[in-house]
Amino acid sequence: MADGKKRRRTDPTENSLPFKNKLKPDSVILETLKEFSTSSSASSSSSSAADKTLTLQDLSLPFRCREVADLSLSSVQSNIESLARKIAHSILTGNGFAFDVPSRSSANQLYVPELDRIVLKDKSSLRPFGNISTVRKSTITARILELIHQLCLKGIHVTKRDLFYTDVKLFKDQTQSDTVLDDVSCMLGCTRSSLNVVAAEKGVVVGRLIFSDNGDVIDCTKMGMGGKAIPPNIDRVGDMQSDALFILLVEKDAAYMRLAEDRFYNRFPCIIVTAKGQPDVSTRLFLRKMKMELKLPVLALVDSDPYGLKILSVYGCGSKNMSYDSAHLTTPDIKWLGVRPSDLDKYKIPEQCRLPMTEQDIKTGKDMLEEDFVKKNPGWVEELTLMVKTKQKAEIQALSTFGFQYLSEVYLPLKLQQKDWL
Amino acid sequence: MADGKKRRRTDPTENSLPFKNKLKPDSVILETLKEFSTSSSASSSSSSAADKTLTLQDLSLPFRCREVADLSLSSVQSNIESLARKIAHSILTGNGFAFDVPSRSSANQLYVPELDRIVLKDKSSLRPFGNISTVRKSTITARILELIHQLCLKGIHVTKRDLFYTDVKLFKDQTQSDTVLDDVSCMLGCTRSSLNVVAAEKGVVVGRLIFSDNGDVIDCTKMGMGGKAIPPNIDRVGDMQSDALFILLVEKDAAYMRLAEDRFYNRFPCIIVTAKGQPDVSTRLFLRKMKMELKLPVLALVDSDPYGLKILSVYGCGSKNMSYDSAHLTTPDIKWLGVRPSDLDKYKIPEQCRLPMTEQDIKTGKDMLEEDFVKKNPGWVEELTLMVKTKQKAEIQALSTFGFQYLSEVYLPLKLQQKDWL
Numbered sequence: 001m002a003d004g005k006k007r008r009r010t011d012p013t014e015n016s017l018p019f020k021n022k023l024k025p026d027s028v029i030l031e032t033l034k035e036f037s038t039s040s041s042a043s044s045s046s047s048s049a050a051d052k053t054l055t056l057q058d059l060s061l062p063f064r065c066r067e068v069a070d071l072s073l074s075s076v077q078s079n080i081e082s083l084a085r086k087i088a089h090s091i092l093t094g095n096g097f098a099f100d101v102p103s104r105s106s107a108n109q110l111y112v113p114e115l116d117r118i119v120l121k122d123k124s125s126l127r128p129f130g131n132i133s134t135v136r137k138s139t140i141t142a143r144i145l146e147l148i149h150q151l152c153l154k155g156i157h158v159t160k161r162d163l164f165y166t167d168v169k170l171f172k173d174q175t176q177s178d179t180v181l182d183d184v185s186c187m188l189g190c191t192r193s194s195l196n197v198v199a200a201e202k203g204v205v206v207g208r209l210i211f212s213d214n215g216d217v218i219d220c221t222k223m224g225m226g227g228k229a230i231p232p233n234i235d236r237v238g239d240m241q242s243d244a245l246f247i248l249l250v251e252k253d254a255a256y257m258r259l260a261e262d263r264f265y266n267r268f269p270c271i272i273v274t275a276k277g278q279p280d281v282s283t284r285l286f287l288r289k290m291k292m293e294l295k296l297p298v299l300a301l302v303d304s305d306p307y308g309l310k311i312l313s314v315y316g317c318g319s320k321n322m323s324y325d326s327a328h329l330t331t332p333d334i335k336w337l338g339v340r341p342s343d344l345d346k347y348k349i350p351e352q353c354r355l356p357m358t359e360q361d362i363k364t365g366k367d368m369l370e371e372d373f374v375k376k377n378p379g380w381v382e383e384l385t386l387m388v389k390t391k392q393k394a395e396i397q398a399l400s401t402f403g404f405q406y407l408s409e410v411y412l413p414l415k416l417q418q419k420d421w422l
Numbered sequence: 423m424a425d426g427k428k429r430r431r432t433d434p435t436e437n438s439l440p441f442k443n444k445l446k447p448d449s450v451i452l453e454t455l456k457e458f459s460t461s462s463s464a465s466s467s468s469s470s471a472a473d474k475t476l477t478l479q480d481l482s483l484p485f486r487c488r489e490v491a492d493l494s495l496s497s498v499q500s501n502i503e504s505l506a507r508k509i510a511h512s513i514l515t516g517n518g519f520a521f522d523v524p525s526r527s528s529a530n531q532l533y534v535p536e537l538d539r540i541v542l543k544d545k546s547s548l549r550p551f552g553n554i555s556t557v558r559k560s561t562i563t564a565r566i567l568e569l570i571h572q573l574c575l576k577g578i579h580v581t582k583r584d585l586f587y588t589d590v591k592l593f594k595d596q597t598q599s600d601t602v603l604d605d606v607s608c609m610l611g612c613t614r615s616s617l618n619v620v621a622a623e624k625g626v627v628v629g630r631l632i633f634s635d636n637g638d639v640i641d642c643t644k645m646g647m648g649g650k651a652i653p654p655n656i657d658r659v660g661d662m663q664s665d666a667l668f669i670l671l672v673e674k675d676a677a678y679m680r681l682a683e684d685r686f687y688n689r690f691p692c693i694i695v696t697a698k699g700q701p702d703v704s705t706r707l708f709l710r711k712m713k714m715e716l717k718l719p720v721l722a723l724v725d726s727d728p729y730g731l732k733i734l735s736v737y738g739c740g741s742k743n744m745s746y747d748s749a750h751l752t753t754p755d756i757k758w759l760g761v762r763p764s765d766l767d768k769y770k771i772p773e774q775c776r777l778p779m780t781e782q783d784i785k786t787g788k789d790m791l792e793e794d795f796v797k798k799n800p801g802w803v804e805e806l807t808l809m810v811k812t813k814q815k816a817e818i819q820a821l822s823t824f825g826f827q828y829l830s831e832v833y834l835p836l837k838l839q840q841k842d843w844l
Contacts, residue, residue, distance in 0.1 A: 151826070157647075168772075169772070201626075225636045262578075
């Protein structure tokens with residue numbers, strides 16, 4: 001069948017790689033991907049159009065919900081100023097000084113299946129200055145508002161840690177300023193990134209993507225093996241262009257490095273992105289922006305353990321403590337490409353490369369089976385049930401048992417060829 | 423004094439920034455830096471020329487030392503092959519199968535003041551296959567050698583984790599394959615990077631540097647705020663060019679972000695690099711390469727605590743468990759710019775932004791006063807003594823107490839103007 005074709009390698013072990021003989025020529029796989037990409041783009045443009053018009057009110061839920069928006073710096077500034085005027089007026093009319101702060105507790109959170117993300121209901125509570133139990137917190141709130149106002153005037157970005165250090169005497173420890181920062185986001189009705197308070201960056205991106213970072217044009221096909229560090233301030237990221245057919249979201253940097261060195265994105269046009277473990281806010285914002293602007297399907301490659309799926313869920317439907325901002329932080333419709341529990345037998349991963357799940361792993365797995373975002377996808381339920389039943393987990397790196405390049409040369413191409421995602 | 427000069431900002435608090443009035447015009451500071459850079463380049467070219475010719479033997483130490491070299495892939499390959507032939511010969515002549523493995527224990531380590539780094543003495547031990555206590559370890563050694571030989575043939579890079587997963591049954595846990603990997607480096611007389619086994623990347627670089635990463639030309643002035651991720655494989659990094667006057671080594675990413683956003687490197691031409699905490703091997707290799715090729719002075723900005731100084735020491739004179747490769751991993755002559763214990767009073771850092779040192783901090787500080795690399799620099803001893811005496815520490819971020827941009831607009835310029843480094 002391969003007669004007359006020049007072989008790329010002379011490695012004698014190559015023919016013995018499991019399932020390598022199932023691989024069709026790249027051109028066939030590329031056709032499959034093009035179809036997928038087009039259909040996904042069509043459905044995502046329609047659903048994203050729906051997204052834009054579909055508000056929480058349209059769902060006619062039995063209660064009101066609160067959502068924040070990406071606001072410009074000048075809007076944030078004027079929101080703070082009008083809040084200050086409102087409070088001044090309240091003081092002058094003898095009604096005292098209090099902030100009306102949205103509740104972010106879990107009792108006020110809700111998973112909305114129609115939107116596939118966690119949202120915040122509209123409960124809120126008063127934080128009066130003239131009350132011994134809230135005087136400290138209302139002072140901190142006023143101080144944070146003042147500091148954010150300064151950031152608006154200067155147009156710079158800072159970290160939460162910077163914010164804390166501007167007034168250690170008042171904040172005492174960083175959790176206090178961090179908590180109030182999220183309160184302030186909710187109060188002003190804007191995302192935390194709109195406040196110009198950014199998280200430390202962890203993620204990297206490589207592959208078929210061109211974008212601008214703070215005015216500089218970045219071509220991610222020309223970033224060598226190291227890739228481009230994902231910028232902490234998403235508001236200075238723009239002009240995304242790509243000829244990729246999909247986005248490959250990778251949990252860990254070892255797998256990322258393998259794919260970057262092999263320039264996997266040139267064989268199958270894609271954008272490869274990783275947050276090197278737990279997803280950070282910058283990477284989540286960046287992934288969503290890519291998905292929304294480029295209308296590309298997202299395929300996820302994570303470890304076959306409950307935490308792999310948990311990471312997928314944070315990208316997909318958000319984390320609970322930032323549920324007020326789930327609309328901007330989540331990327332809808334991420335497909336679980338691998339490594340899935342059923343892959344372990346399917347790809348004949350040797351017993352010694354699988355690890356026994358701990359009690360804690362099994363508990364986490366069972367808890368996740370109760371989560372709405374898992375339940376809505378029957379394929380995921382099946383996989384997770386299998387994991388909990390077999391009590392086995394495996395890392396992406398377990399594929400190296402068949403050779404260092406098995407991941408990029410057999411496993412992923414075969415997955416793509418077979419459209420083997422859920 | 424500033425009459426007739428257009429003010430850049432209208433922020434009324436700016437004039438009240440402590441010590442801002444001590445700042446001279448940038449042109450004066452730049453002159454200072456140019457002198458420093460030239461003298462440092464002259465001394466480093468002479469010292470680096472000396473470095474190249476000065477071997478451990480030249481020092482006529484009372485014992486022999488072992489050092490590894492950066493070898494090409496083909497040299498590593500032929501070293502493995504000749505080792506295999508030697509062992510085959512030993513078996514055929516009836517002398518059995520054993521590896522001669524250099525000892526990497528602390529008893530075999532030595533700090534050499536003339537070289538300012540930790541080196542390995544030449545003790546080694548036999549690891550015979552025909553002995554129940556070493557049969558496992560010698561089998562692992564043979565397997566690692568075989569895997570490295572494969573990497574040489576394929577010309578690809580893998581992580582330690584990949585290496586572990588190629589034979590979990592034999593290695594059992596990753597510390598076993600990791601340890602033998604370092605043994606193999608020593609046995610073959612080459613650096614771990616020469617084996618094409620790379621560490622996960624953590625570092626980022628931004629500023630006045632152009633280099634090539636795996637064939638792609640990277641201009642680090644055009645990397646926005648995110649910067650360029652430092653590549654894991656130093657052997658594919660080359661063609662470094664720069665018009666910088668110094669390298670600014672930053673401990674943490676919050677400070678890095680501040681400097682990147684303010685494009686500090688355009689006001690004072692420099693290259694800004696950070697490993698985001700503990701220095702990883704990739705960042706250490708990259709820093710050394712910059713220092714050696716560009717002949718630039720390195721100024722370090724770390725937290726004012728024992729760990730800040732420890733981080734400086736790892737960059738400067740190496741970590742103990744990789745002492746066999748200290749020649750390639752260490753960057754000589756790093757200057758301690760700040761934040762130094764004496765800065766806390768000098769810059770009037772408020773009490774509430776300083777943190778009390780824990781018992782463990784104080785013990786670490788006292789232990790470090792006994793380290794050779796601290797003792798050789800009287801200024802460092804003085805600073806560290808002050809820290810241990812006052813029992814106070816502070817993070818770089820503590821400077822935010824005077825405003826978010828105090829670091830980039832006052833503290834660092836003033837430090838540079840006053841040549842205030844040790």
